[in-house]
Amino acid sequence: MKRLEVKNGIYYVGAVDWNSTSFHGYTTDHGATYNAYLIIDEKITLIDTVKEPFAGELLDRISEIIDPTKIDYLVSNHVEMDHSGAIPAVMEVAKNATIVTSAPSGLKGLQAHYGDHYNFMTVKAGDTLSLGKRSLQFVATPMLHWPDNMVTYCPEEKILFSNDAFGQHFASNKHFDTEVDLSVVMQEAEKYYANILMLYGKQAAKALEIVKGLELEMIAPSHGVIWTKYMKDIIEKYEYFCSDEVEDRAVVVFDSMWHSTEKMAFSIVEGFAKKGVTAELFDLKARHISDVITKVLNAKYVIVGTSTLNNNMLPTVGGFLTYLKGFAPKGKKAFAFGSYGWGGQGTKLVNDELEGMGCDIVMEPLKINYIPTKEQLREIEDQVAQIVE
Numbered sequence: 001m002k003r004l005e006v007k008n009g010i011y012y013v014g015a016v017d018w019n020s021t022s023f024h025g026y027t028t029d030h031g032a033t034y035n036a037y038l039i040i041d042e043k044i045t046l047i048d049t050v051k052e053p054f055a056g057e058l059l060d061r062i063s064e065i066i067d068p069t070k071i072d073y074l075v076s077n078h079v080e081m082d083h084s085g086a087i088p089a090v091m092e093v094a095k096n097a098t099i100v101t102s103a104p105s106g107l108k109g110l111q112a113h114y115g116d117h118y119n120f121m122t123v124k125a126g127d128t129l130s131l132g133k134r135s136l137q138f139v140a141t142p143m144l145h146w147p148d149n150m151v152t153y154c155p156e157e158k159i160l161f162s163n164d165a166f167g168q169h170f171a172s173n174k175h176f177d178t179e180v181d182l183s184v185v186m187q188e189a190e191k192y193y194a195n196i197l198m199l200y201g202k203q204a205a206k207a208l209e210i211v212k213g214l215e216l217e218m219i220a221p222s223h224g225v226i227w228t229k230y231m232k233d234i235i236e237k238y239e240y241f242c243s244d245e246v247e248d249r250a251v252v253v254f255d256s257m258w259h260s261t262e263k264m265a266f267s268i269v270e271g272f273a274k275k276g277v278t279a280e281l282f283d284l285k286a287r288h289i290s291d292v293i294t295k296v297l298n299a300k301y302v303i304v305g306t307s308t309l310n311n312n313m314l315p316t317v318g319g320f321l322t323y324l325k326g327f328a329p330k331g332k333k334a335f336a337f338g339s340y341g342w343g344g345q346g347t348k349l350v351n352d353e354l355e356g357m358g359c360d361i362v363m364e365p366l367k368i369n370y371i372p373t374k375e376q377l378r379e380i381e382d383q384v385a386q387i388v389e
């Protein structure tokens with residue numbers, strides 16, 4: 001195995017999950033990595049671990065550098081199992097190691113996952129741990145995206161171990177931002193932010209202020225590539241993601257049994273086009289909700305369509321709305337649309353859901369009985385064009 005020294009005496013010892021296609025339900029089209037870092041100093045320190053099935057790869061990478069029994073500290077920035085899953089395997093080997101975690105949530109979370117039989121040291125915001133020549137400073141980032149989250153800064157090396165922040169699901173045997181296709185990595189960073197962090201925009205903005213106050217040469221997240229040359233770019237992206245700024249852009253998302261609602265969706269896209277507004281169409285039979293949510297981030301309009309099935313909306317649309325609601329999309333401009341046969345309850349239910357989650361309803365539900373005619377479709381285009389500001 002190649003030893004990858006990312007900075008003086010600091011090594012990448014993570015794992016590449018080439019075959020990952022789903023990360024707790026979010027699609028990972030470019031695979032994933034679980035990054036861990038080993039610091040060689042008077043105190044040998046491991047920053048985070050990997051998902052449990054990759055414990056062997058982690059220990060093999062560590063063994064290329066030192067005997068893993070010599071690990072003194074294991075810093076757990078986040079309890080979630082993609083970073084903590086290999087803690088038992090590491091502790092089995094490094095019997096004298098101390099796990100460094102946030103108080104109280106990190107400690108409680110790790111004990112609930114792995115028991116209380118390890119040596120633990122709890123740290124809080126501003127605490128410093130000396131490793132010898134280097135030190136680690138801990139920065140609490142609660143609810144980014146669990147209560148226990150923290151990031152770890154090494155001032156002597158000007159490196160931030162940022163855990164989930166600035167991460168991307170992107171498998172590669174190249175680990176720096178300068179070595180990969182940056183456009184793909186940036187898209188994956190956006191998808192990661194949208195699906196994992198979007199709900200916590202306020203906390204993200206606060207954490208960004210702290211990060212901007214640090215002297216930095218490198219940001220080493222626990223997923224994807226390490227930021228060096230493009231550090232400023234990803235920080236600027238994050239500032240934008242967590243801002244209230246919206247693009248004059250619409251996301252039109254729907255499902256349809258016999259294409260009637262689909263025809264309406266096409267006309268809605270055309271209606272936006274008439275006013276020069278970019279609108280993207282997502283058929284929930286073909287597109288995954290994690291991709292749709294990525295587009296919802298910073299979009300002005302979310303338009304949701306369903307036909308009526310058994311007095312209800314289509315189940316895929318219900319699933320999407322449940323996911324959307326979790327992100328509290330307050331203030332997005334929205335309306336419901338769809339075809340129906342008799343009762344036509346589907347669109348009203350979608351409308352009520354959108355309203356209930358705080359969207360700004362800009363039009364009564366657009367409903368068409370069975371198959372829309374050409375005239376009706378033209379009318380839909382005009383109605384949509386009228387609501388565009």
Ligand SMILES: Cc1cc2nc3c(=O)[nH]c(=O)nc-3n(C[C@H](O)[C@H](O)[C@H](O)COP(=O)(O)O)c2cc1C
Nearest residue numbers: 256257258259260261307310311340341342343344
């Ligand atoms: C299994 C089934 C159940 C349906 N249930 C209802 C219903 O409860 N109420 C209603 O208004 N229409 C109902 N419809 C009619 C559809 O909503 C209607 O055919 C509509 O045009 C389909 O639009 P779509 O092609 O976009 O799916 C049902 C259709 C099917 C196939």
